[in-house]
Amino acid sequence: MRNLERDAIAEAKRRQAFLEHGFALFSSKSIEGISLQDVAKASGYGIATLYRYYSTKARFAVEIAKWQWGEFFKENRKRRPSDNFEGMTAADMFDFYLDTFLELYRKNHALLRFNQYLNVYIRSESVDADTVELYRAQMKPITDFFHLLYERGRQDGTIRTDIPEEEILSTTIHLMLAAVTRYAVGLVYQPERGFDAQKELGALKELLFSKYAVP
Template sequence: MLQRTERKDAAKHRELILQTAAQLFNKQGVDSVSMHQIAKTAGIGQGTLYRRYSCKAELCIELLMDSFEKFVKANDQYLSAAAERPVHERFKTFLSKWIDYIADKVQWLNAIKPSSLCSDDHLRIYRSPPFTYVTGVIKQLLDEGIQTETIVPVNTSFAAFNVASSLSPESFLFLYSDQKLTPEQIKEHFINFYWKLLFRNP
């Protein structure tokens, strides 16, 4: 009975922590919120918070997983329904959907950049499920392009990694804030660059 009670309490604490963090992040911005503030607002001890999450980056990762799972489900449905469409069309549409997701979640995504992770393994982000999913989809489309001779000969694993990593949340924010590009302009330039670079007779 004691173990079951502890598990129930742990689940309540997790839900409370995530709900509180999401509200504070949305209201004040991730950078402006401290772990101390999250614990105080949630009415729990800092030890309880830190036993589950070592830093804000880990909180953001968990908060993002639900929305990313929805992104994956919607994209997989699109790729299945559009299987007969030209590969360059699916390539452009996927990048468009991915950039829309980055634009919508850029603040939270930027909080989980490698330098913010609570680990000395700064390459961890490139092994994360979201990054491996995106690179996997891009590689699959490029592999199909190789088979149908619609793209130039490339190492598709290398190309997919570079496409996925070249528009990080940090670079998106720089283009938006410093270069004064709208999200639609960023999307247009990014997609056109790789489309013309990789595909024959774009």
């Protein structure tokens, strides 16, 4: 039993080393420009060991995404005033939802860069449908939370439920995630006197809040 436990600990250590070094390399350069051999070398293990756990670069990259998004959502849950947002209106929850994207920008530039590179990689390579679906599933905590706040909005009337849930969700995810990603990657206009990224992102949040919250 002790040998089995030791083997399990060693295996978990190897997997974590691959994930951490893969994330560091993929988020700093690109996914196309980094080989699994590069990851194995940086991790201190052989390429055969990496292939034992991850059969393709796409599946490996998605596993990194699963790990990193999971860590972010775990930390973001700590900002919740309570597990089920007791005493909060749907508008309060909507504000928290929008601020989640700002929190992502404030603390996770590397994840935003990695996610952008992964989007490009998936669209440029022949990635199998199962791997793509696994990648899309990373947003489930956000979509589940949005459904919860939308249903509360049906009850308290503090957000617009005359607009379909899917439309508001799609619009806000695309605009907020695209914006924080562009700022994190640096694909933004650079005025001569500089700019305040968080202030500008906050303005976008306020615009979306005013559009969908009920005064």
